[in-house]
Amino acid sequence: MSPTRGLSLSSRVIASNGVVFLLGTAVLAFSPATVSRQPVISELVVLLVGLGIMIVANSFLVRVALTPLDRLVTQLDQVRSNEPLARVSDPGGGLAHRLSLAVNDLLDRIEAGQRQNAVSALAAQEAERSRIAQELHDGVGQSLTAVLLELGALSGPGHAPAEPALARLREGVRASLDEVRSVARHLRPHVLEDLGLRSALAALTNDLFTTGDVLVRRGILPGLPALPDDVELVVFRVAQEALTNVARHARARTVELALSTVGAQLVLVVADDGRGLPPGAAGTGLRGMHERAALIGARLHVGRRDGGGTVVELRVPLERP
Known part of the structure; x- marks a missing residue:
């Protein structure tokens, strides 16, 4: 010495x-x-x-x-x-x-400390989302439902002259009610809490692509390992952002969603055959996905797919420090 x-x-x-x-x-x-x-x-x-x-x-x-x-x-x-x-x-x-x-x-x-602050901020954000979703469901949703019932009663016998206007009004209220429910589901995925990640991803693809002509291929490995709540939430949010971008901007004919384990990693892949990312793309959605991935020590890759389109790959270590 x-x-x-x-x-x-x-x-x-x-x-x-x-x-x-x-x-x-x-x-x-x-x-x-x-x-x-x-x-x-x-x-x-x-x-x-x-x-x-x-x-x-x-x-x-x-x-x-x-x-x-x-x-x-x-x-x-x-x-x-x-x-x-x-x-x-x-x-x-x-x-x-x-x-x-x-x-x-x-x-x-x-x-x-930074990671803990980010996790706390994420928890606060999700709590606020939950509160807004609950208010939309219990407040605006119930009010629209009551209006819809009243319109249904007015369109009965004895109100024939007003039937066309009431029908249009009823359809408008029904569309608003569906939109409120959709926003509430987007803000807080209750199916994730109730049925788990697998069902939540399936419901997400059904909500986004049921009415379009996009072919959805899902490959979700059965028997996924038990995941912490924050990991499930990040995986769901990354998939939600990626699939929403496909539905809104990609003009794709096919979208693929895969969730599996590779070695000691959970791997989420969302790929489409659409227009692909524009050069230098760096919107708030991409930044949000990268920030969420960093919270759980995951690696996120977003890039152009061979043959055209976009691929989003999230790799989450199953053995976390």
């Missing part, structure tokens, strides 16, 4: 200087060199050479002590520009080793 291992940086520098000066004093004390009352050139040369040797030796010892810290500072400058935060390497011992451990521990705490 190094005798200076437990010393502070200032103590190490002082100790290095002390060793150099001690050695210089010992050399002058035990050497035959003397300095006359009126120094001559040769004596001044000896003193200058001794001073130069001490400076060089002191510089060497200080450099040895501080070089690991210089490397650590350089690494920190690089870490600061990386996203996500990288970890600094271990310089190998001494004060720089302890500093690298402290810095890495601090970075771990920062990332854990």
Whole structure:
């Protein structure tokens, strides 16, 4: 173990200087060199050479002590520009080793705090979605249902002259009621809570593509492993965003949804044969998918599909740290 291992940086520098000066004093004390009352050139040369040797030796010892810290500072400058935060390497011992451990521990705490804040924000967002969905269902939905029942009563016998107008009004209210229910389901997927991820994905594809001419192929592996609630929610939201983009923008004829396990990963794939992503696409939907994937340590890839179209692939580690 190094005798200076437990010393502070200032103590190490002082100790290095002390060793150099001690050695210089010992050399002058035990050497035959003397300095006359009126120094001559040769004596001044000896003193200058001794001073130069001490400076060089002191510089060497200080450099040895501080070089690991210089490397650590350089690494920190690089870490600061990386996203996500990288970890600094271990310089190998001494004060720089302890500093690298402290810095890495601090970075771990920062990332854990950021992840916890993001999870809390996601939970708050989902709670707000749930509240709005419940209000739409219990408030607006029930009001529209009551109006629909009243219109049905008015269209009975004795109201024949008003029947065409009432029929149009009834259809308008029914369409509004369906839209409110659709928005409520989009805001909060109760089927995910009640029946699980597999049924929620099936219901999602039915809601989005029932009325169109898009062919939907689903390949959901039976017997998926039990997943934490946050993982199920992220997988559902990524699939929801990807499928919604296909329904609204892709002009696709076929869309494929696959959910399976590959090794120690859960893999979600949504692929279509539509127009594909425009160059430099970076909308709020894509950013939201990447942010949600990062919350559970998953990797998300969104790109152009071979042969045309878009592919979205989410890989979720089943063994989470």
